[in-house]
Amino acid sequence: MGLEMGCLSTLISKFTLYALDSRGSRSESSYVSVRTSCPIVDDSKAEEIADKVYNLYNGYTSGKEQQTAYNTLMEISPPMLYRVQHHYNAHYEKFGDFVWRSEDELGPRKAHLILRRVERLSRYCRSLLRSSHIQSRTDTVTYATCRSEGARPPGAAWRSYLHETRLSCTEKLVTVQRNTYGIAKLR
Numbered sequence: 632m633g634l635e636m637g638c639l640s641t642l643i644s645k646f647t648l649y650a651l652d653s654r655g656s657r658s659e660s661s662y663v664s665v666r667t668s669c670p671i672v673d674d675s676k677a678e679e680i681a682d683k684v685y686n687l688y689n690g691y692t693s694g695k696e697q698q699t700a701y702n703t704l705m706e707i708s709p710p711m712l713y714r715v716q717h718h719y720n721a722h723y724e725k726f727g728d729f730v731w732r733s734e735d736e737l738g739p740r741k742a743h744l745i746l747r748r749v750e751r752l753s754r755y756c757r758s759l760l761r762s763s764h765i766q767s768r769t770d771t772v773t774y775a776t777c778r779s780e781g782a783r784p785p786g787a788a789w790r791s792y793l794h795e796t797r798l799s800c801t802e803k804l805v806t807v808q809r810n811t812y813g814i815a816k817l818r
Contacts (some may be wrong), residue, residue, distance in 0.1 A: 669756035671808050672710045674765040680707065681718035685726075688736045701741050704733075709748045713760045716749070762812035772807050775800045 680703060687700040704712060719729040727735065733742040752760070759765075777800040 669752075669759045669810070670708060670710045671767065671810055672708075672714050672760065672765055673767060674714060674810075677711055677714035678718045680704075680711070680715045681722065684715065684719060685723045688732050689726075692736050697737055697741075701737055701745070704745045705748075709752055710756065710760060712745070713749045713752060713757065714765070717761065759810075759812045763814050764812075766811050766813075768809060768811055769806050770809055771804045773802045773804055776803055777801075 683703065684700050687696045687703075692700075704715070707715065716729045719732075723732075726732070730742070730746060733745060737745070749757075777798045
């Protein structure tokens, strides 16, 4: 009868750490959060959405097109919205910047509801999202799974048991999505 303990590290946003003995008895959970500088953004998708919004705003915008544009922009995450705004302005600013066109096509109330969502982003995240190129990549991160060589005596506290027992640990791998930011596309 041994004890197992698992722990993920680095880019995972939340995970639980607990000890488990061979009978299935668990220790009290410890919740751990790891904060990343900026959530994942699919830059190709952001560019597609910017094109879609431009096409919806272009020419006479019917009520249905206005609602489609509004729904599209409200359904995406704030970092993705920031990136859509970036691409829209990069490609279509000569027809009016994203903020002005959104106010003109959707009205100031709906435009404000959309645009205030990007205000929640940190300055650092916004600076990353202004990069000319963002690429998504998958990294492999190691984590440890540990097993004790003995059984926990009945009534023994988990904390003292973990300090007094001999553990054998093995490294395992988990894949994690992340973005790379830069001024040029990576090959």
